Amino acid sequence: MKVFIDTNILFSAALFPDGTTAKALYEAVSDPNRGMVTDYVIDELRRIVNRKAPQKIGVLEQFLSYALLVLEIIPTPEESVTDEMKVRDEKDRPILRAAMAEHVDVILTGDRDLLESGISNPKILSASEFLKRSF
Numbered sequence: 001m002k003v004f005i006d007t008n009i010l011f012s013a014a015l016f017p018d019g020t021t022a023k024a025l026y027e028a029v030s031d032p033n034r035g036m037v038t039d040y041v042i043d044e045l046r047r048i049v050n051r052k053a054p055q056k057i058g059v060l061e062q063f064l065s066y067a068l069l070v071l072e073i074i075p076t077p078e079e080s081v082t083d084e085m086k087v088r089d090e091k092d093r094p095i096l097r098a099a100m101a102e103h104v105d106v107i108l109t110g111d112r113d114l115l116e117s118g119i120s121n122p123k124i125l126s127a128s129e130f131l132k133r134s135f
Contacts, residue, residue, distance in 0.1 A: 001032065002102060003105065004107045005028060005041070005108050006110070006111055008111055009025055009109060010067065011048060014056075015056060020128055021127040025127075027131060029067075029071060034072060035071045037073060038074055038098045040076045045060070046060070074101075074102050075098065076097065077097050077098065081096065083100070084097060087113055087117045087119075088113045088117075095114070106125055106133075110127065
């Protein structure tokens with residue numbers, strides 16, 4: 001299964017390696033699943049950590065050095081997709097665009113704007129929902 005990993009999942013997994021989000025990330029990158037991100041997500045992650053927890057930059061970079069060994073980096077298309085207007089926050093729309101272009105099965109996120117968008121393809125799941133999935 002192709003699983004697109006959103007910024008907040010990486011943030012939580014990096015800072016709380018024993019939490020539910022980290023468990024979901026590990027599941028998302030474990031065979032037979034394929035975890036995917038975009039450079040947009042990685043850049044956003046670095047900006048957020050610089051702003052919210054600059055003392056954790058070292059932890060983040062160490063986490064990324066391992067995570068990027070198992071995550072596939074996919075392009076972020078510039079062209080809009082129809083469903084993207086269902087996502088309230090326009091900063092989240094490139095994430096949907098990339099996920100749809102790669103025909104992912106799941107977007108793994110904690111972002112309410114994505115979770116509450118009403119989009120059903122791909123499935124948009126929180127970490128706990130992803131761990132409980134039965135599809």
